[in-house]
Every structure is written in C-alpha cells, then in structure tokens.
Amino acid sequence: MLPQRVICQGCKHILYEGAELKPPDEIIHMYEGKCPKCAKKLSLLPTDVEVKPAR
Numbered sequence: 747m748l749p750q751r752v753i754c755q756g757c758k759h760i761l762y763e764g765a766e767l768k769p770p771d772e773i774i775h776m777y778e779g780k781c782p783k784c785a786k787k788l789s790l791l792p793t794d795v796e797v798k799p800a801r
C-alpha cells in the first residue's frame with residue numbers, strides 16, 4: 747500500500763502523511779474542518795485535498 751499525503755491547497759501545508767490510508771473526511775475532522783496553518787476551510791470535495799503517493 748502506498749503512503750498517503752494530504753496537502754492544503756491554500757498553503758501547501760502537509761495535513762497528513764503516512765503509510766496508512768485515511769479517508770479525506772477523517773483527516774478534515776482531525777483538523778476540525780480547517781487548515782491549522784492558514785485557516786483555510788477544508789472541504790470534503792476532493793479538489794480541496796490532494797492525495798498522492800509520497801516519494
């Protein structure tokens with residue numbers, strides 16, 4: 747299983763990085779719906795979180 751990386755589209759802050767795949771809504775819930783760095787509101791829409799393999 748590939749590692750997962752979820753990045754804030756506002757500031758490129760890494761919201762989650764790990765070998766364990768998490769659904770985006772769980773990651774958003776971890777941050778109470780907003781980016782801890784730029785306070786951008788995170789959405790369940792897949793365009794707001796980027797999931798790609800970490801190199």
Ligand SMILES: [Zn+2]
Pocket residue numbers: 754755756757758759781782783784785786
């Ligand atoms: Zn951000």
